[in-house]
Amino acid sequence: xxxxxxxxxxxxxxxxxxxxxxxxxxxxxxxxxxxxxxxxxxxxxxxxxxxxxxxxxxxxxxxxxxxxxxxxxxxxxxxxxxxxxxxxxxxxxxxxxxxxx
Numbered sequence: 672x673x674x675x676x677x678x679x680x681x682x683x684x685x686x687x688x689x690x691x692x693x694x695x696x697x698x699x700x701x702x703x704x705x706x707x708x709x710x711x712x713x714x715x716x717x718x719x720x721x722x723x724x725x726x727x728x729x730x731x732x733x734x735x736x737x738x739x740x741x742x743x744x745x746x747x748x749x750x751x752x753x754x755x756x757x758x759x760x761x762x763x764x765x766x767x768x769x770x771x772x
Contacts, residue, residue, distance in 0.1 A: 679720040687713035698763040700752050711741050 690709030697703055715734045722730025755762045 676720050676724040679716060683713045683716040683720065686710075686716070700755070700762065700764055703764060704748055704752065707744070708741065711737060 687710050690706040690713060693706035693709070694703050697706070715737055718730040718734050718737070720730075722728065722734075
């Protein structure tokens with residue numbers, strides 16, 4: 672039994688909504704970072720679903736590039752977050768002035 676593509680699109684919309692709400696509501700930088708990753712994964716699911724529905728490989732190629740960008744984001748973002756948490760343990764998203772040299 673195969674599920675219709677609309678089920679995957681609804682799941683992707685729900686995951687993206689959870690990520691967007693978490694990004695807007697939470698102030699912890701690590702939680703915000705995970706919410707951005709959730710949103711990227713929802714976009715990946717949408718691209719794969721449309722690629723499957725349209726019998727086109729282009730969506731899956733875009734997923735590869737999104738994964739590469741997400742990996743680069745993780746490297747740079749976690750480096751910045753760790754540097755901020757080393758200077759101040761209870762850092763929140765409002766503490767961007769710590770990035771000044």
